[in-house]
Amino acid sequence: MASQPLAQEVDRALDGKSDEVLITLFQNGERDAFRVLVQRYQGRVKNLIYSIFHDVDAVDDLAQEVFIKAYEALPQFRFQSSFFTWLYRIAVNKSRDELRRRKIRKILSLQALLDSRDHELGSRLAIEPRDNEAQELIASALRLLPEKFRVALVLKDIEGFSYEEIADVLQCEVGTVKSRLFRARATLRNILKPYLEERT
Amino acid sequence: MKSWSREEISEMLSLYIDGELGEQRARELEEHLANDPETAKELRELRAMKGLLATKKRLPETIGFWTRLSGRLERKQKEQENLLPFPRKYLPIVVSAGALAVLVVGLLIFQQRSSVMQYVSRQSERVQKAMGENLLTGSILPLFSNVDRNQVLQFALFGTLPLDAKSETSLRVDENAERGYTIDVGKKAAEAASPITVDEFVQQVKPTRAQRQVIDSVLDLGRERIERSAFLAEDRGIVIDPNLPQFNRVMLSSITASLESAQRVRLQRFLEKRKARYTIEQLYGKAEPPERIYRDIPPPHRNERFLVVTPDTMALSRLHFDMDSLQRRFRREVEHQRQVSLNVGSFIRRFAEREAAVKKRFSFTTDPIRVVGDSDVLSIEIGTSWEGLQSPPREWMVKPVARMPRGVPRPPNGPSINLHFGGSDSTFYFNLDLDSLLIRMHNEGPGVGFEFFKGDPRSRDRGMRVRIGGNIIDVDSLARAGGRARAFVDSLMKLMEEKHQNVRERQKRNDDDDPLDR
Numbered sequence: 172m173a174s175q176p177l178a179q180e181v182d183r184a185l186d187g188k189s190d191e192v193l194i195t196l197f198q199n200g201e202r203d204a205f206r207v208l209v210q211r212y213q214g215r216v217k218n219l220i221y222s223i224f225h226d227v228d229a230v231d232d233l234a235q236e237v238f239i240k241a242y243e244a245l246p247q248f249r250f251q252s253s254f255f256t257w258l259y260r261i262a263v264n265k266s267r268d269e270l271r272r273r274k275i276r277k278i279l280s281l282q283a284l285l286d287s288r289d290h291e292l293g294s295r296l297a298i299e300p301r302d303n304e305a306q307e308l309i310a311s312a313l314r315l316l317p318e319k320f321r322v323a324l325v326l327k328d329i330e331g332f333s334y335e336e337i338a339d340v341l342q343c344e345v346g347t348v349k350s351r352l353f354r355a356r357a358t359l360r361n362i363l364k365p366y367l368e369e370r371t
Numbered sequence: 372m373k374s375w376s377r378e379e380i381s382e383m384l385s386l387y388i389d390g391e392l393g394e395q396r397a398r399e400l401e402e403h404l405a406n407d408p409e410t411a412k413e414l415r416e417l418r419a420m421k422g423l424l425a426t427k428k429r430l431p432e433t434i435g436f437w438t439r440l441s442g443r444l445e446r447k448q449k450e451q452e453n454l455l456p457f458p459r460k461y462l463p464i465v466v467s468a469g470a471l472a473v474l475v476v477g478l479l480i481f482q483q484r485s486s487v488m489q490y491v492s493r494q495s496e497r498v499q500k501a502m503g504e505n506l507l508t509g510s511i512l513p514l515f516s517n518v519d520r521n522q523v524l525q526f527a528l529f530g531t532l533p534l535d536a537k538s539e540t541s542l543r544v545d546e547n548a549e550r551g552y553t554i555d556v557g558k559k560a561a562e563a564a565s566p567i568t569v570d571e572f573v574q575q576v577k578p579t580r581a582q583r584q585v586i587d588s589v590l591d592l593g594r595e596r597i598e599r600s601a602f603l604a605e606d607r608g609i610v611i612d613p614n615l616p617q618f619n620r621v622m623l624s625s626i627t628a629s630l631e632s633a634q635r636v637r638l639q640r641f642l643e644k645r646k647a648r649y650t651i652e653q654l655y656g657k658a659e660p661p662e663r664i665y666r667d668i669p670p671p672h673r674n675e676r677f678l679v680v681t682p683d684t685m686a687l688s689r690l691h692f693d694m695d696s697l698q699r700r701f702r703r704e705v706e707h708q709r710q711v712s713l714n715v716g717s718f719i720r721r722f723a724e725r726e727a728a729v730k731k732r733f734s735f736t737t738d739p740i741r742v743v744g745d746s747d748v749l750s751i752e753i754g755t756s757w758e759g760l761q762s763p764p765r766e767w768m769v770k771p772v773a774r775m776p777r778g779v780p781r782p783p784n785g786p787s788i789n790l791h792f793g794g795s796d797s798t799f800y801f802n803l804d805l806d807s808l809l810i811r812m813h814n815e816g817p818g819v820g821f822e823f824f825k826g827d828p829r830s831r832d833r834g835m836r837v838r839i840g841g842n843i844i845d846v847d848s849l850a851r852a853g854g855r856a857r858a859f860v861d862s863l864m865k866l867m868e869e870k871h872q873n874v875r876e877r878q879k880r881n882d883d884d885d886p887l888d889r
Contacts, residue, residue: 206437206441209436209437209440210437213436213437214429214430214432217430217433218429218430221430222427227430230430231433231436231439234436235436235439235440235443238440239440239443239444239447242444271595305423305426306427306428308423309423309424309427310427324424327389328421328424328425329424329425329427331425334389334391349382349385349386349391350382352385352389353381353382353385353386356381356385356417356420357381359420360413360416360417360420363420367416367419367420368416
């Protein structure tokens with residue numbers, strides 16, 4: 172089979188290229204450039220979706236939809252933002268759509284949670300977490316956050332984005348990002364109180 | 372030492388742990404930290420939390436992601452190349468089903484030959500063109516965009532949604548236990564609209580804070596569903612989720628389910644005072660948990676089947692709309708409303724013009740859907756027996772108050788024939804009213820080169836023979852049909868012959884009266 176080595180050769184040639192070069196190649200008809208972009212970012216996109224949903228089964232399908240959307244929109248990409256913030260924006264929007272679709276609506280709004288000073292939620296999580304349970308704990312706590320706070324916090328503390336990058340992904344002002352992060356942390360701290368008090 | 376409120380301190384700590392506080396303020400905060408154990412504790416907790424998040428488990432790489440993705444991209448590409456409203460592989464089925472349909476009609480009105488074929492093929496061409504040009508290439512407009520909670524509540528209570536700022540045109544859904552559901556779009560549909568706000572509702576019903584949140588969520592889900600339920604393909608077609616007329620009752624039932632007995636009584640009083648379309652059936656009972664309520668609201672499906680109505684015909688088709696891009700294109704509400712209003716008006720006029728020229732209706736005995744219209748309003752009637760309706764998600768908490776006045780009078784039932792063909796993605800319906808066919812053919816005159824021969828009933832191997840130009844097609848489906856089908860066709864043929872005779876006599880009388888012929 173001659174095509175297999177050829178594909179590998181094309182991949183090798185494209186591998187070292189920057190995102191911008193790959194996008195330009197794709198826009199000029201080089202479809203293989205998209206494969207390299209997918210390989211480069213699929214892990215990050217999937218992890219972002221996983222952080223938002225905590226549902227391993229949904230990750231693959233949603234990530235596929237993100238890349239299909241990217242494939243369709245890439246010919247119109249004008250390099251006004253970096254590729255990965257653009258791709259994350261698609262991923263965040265798709266995740267939001269999916270969240271809405273699943274009707275994951277919070278019964279407890281942030282304000283109700285802050286106002287209640289009720290430790291019921293926290294005490295529900297007040298298990299003695301071993302190391303592997305810490306993952307479960309953080310996943311459960313994140314699930315309790317309203318979607319817009321959760322996304323901002325995931326982008327900052329899990330994905331390591333800067334405030335400007337988060338603003339770019341979420342298409343909002345940096346001030347909004349600061350405020351969402353502060354509120355997300357206040358809520359999360361309230362939820363995790365018993366655990367944090369013990370740890371610190 | 373500076374004095375800050377607790378909230379200010381928390382806000383600064385959040386920026387501080389991200390290294391975004393700024394040098395001067397960071398120094399001030401550090402001074403404060405040294406003297407305030409509570410703030411120091413908060414900082415430790417925030418850092419622990421940040422650390423916990425940073426160590427969050429990463430997913431392992433999955434194998435075959437690209438293989439699956441490239442397969443999906445290829446399929447998508449092929450679908451886009453195919454502008455037909457059904458997969459190209461069904462084209463032969465649709466064409467042959469269409470041809471057979473033409474033959475059946477031809478058999479019934481064999482003396483009025485070619486215009487029947489032209490009539491049916493023109494209609495199917497038009498619906499395909501409208502769907503191909505508008506639905507699949509993107510010039511489509513959501514009927515509702517930027518719907519607010521007040522409007523959703525109004526829809527739940529009265530079944531009406533305004534299409535323009537002045538509420539001159541609107542969509543109204545209507546439920547009648549005997550007949551089924553009606554969707555009216557147009558001017559008359561606006562008459563019953565009565566503005567209502569969520570605040571007014573809350574003042575009357577007095578839900579608790581938690582209940583208010585549930586009600587808001589129900590209204591938000593409703594908004595999403597409504598925005599995905601109705602579209603306009605310019606002025607050439609209207610596309611509606613056939614389950615929309617049930618959805619207002621679903622929402623009102625969900626809202627009722629979230630309330631306790633005393634609140635339900637207050638809601639009932641409110642519904643009566645505002646002359647709402649529904650009355651509460653289960654006044655006494657405990658409030659249901661929010662999870663159950665959300666679960667029972669059917670989500671806006673992807674790839675759901677939509678009714679596509681054009682001025683010429685109607686199809687039931689599986690369509691997918693990219694709401695993101697549609698809403699982006701019509702972000703400006705005023706512009707959107709103006710366009711919707713113009714297109715709806717123009718579409719209804721076009722439909723009415725056809726309706727006047729051809730006394731036409733779409734109605735189906737097996738799939739009871741009927742579309743009628745006048746110059747003000749278009750009316751889609753859906754029978755309760757139609758299998759395409761979703762079953763109610765819960766036991767209904769509310770029931771319709773009374774029969775609603777109808778916007779459009781139902782045309783009298785005359786002899787008609789239903790044609791129904793399609794693939795798995797789309798189904799085309801033609802209901803040919805024999806009277807209207809005669810009127811059309813009387814106006815258009817008989818065609819040439821198209822002949823039918825009724826098969827010899829004694830010969831079971833041949834039903835009929837059709838000659839189109841130089842081609843001869845033998846159809847034996849009728850020969851294999853049972854006695855009842857044959858009797859039905861025979862009686863229709865007799866009826867047609869009588870009617871045709873009447874038309875000819877009338878035409879002859881008109882010709883005799885025409886002074887130019889003298």
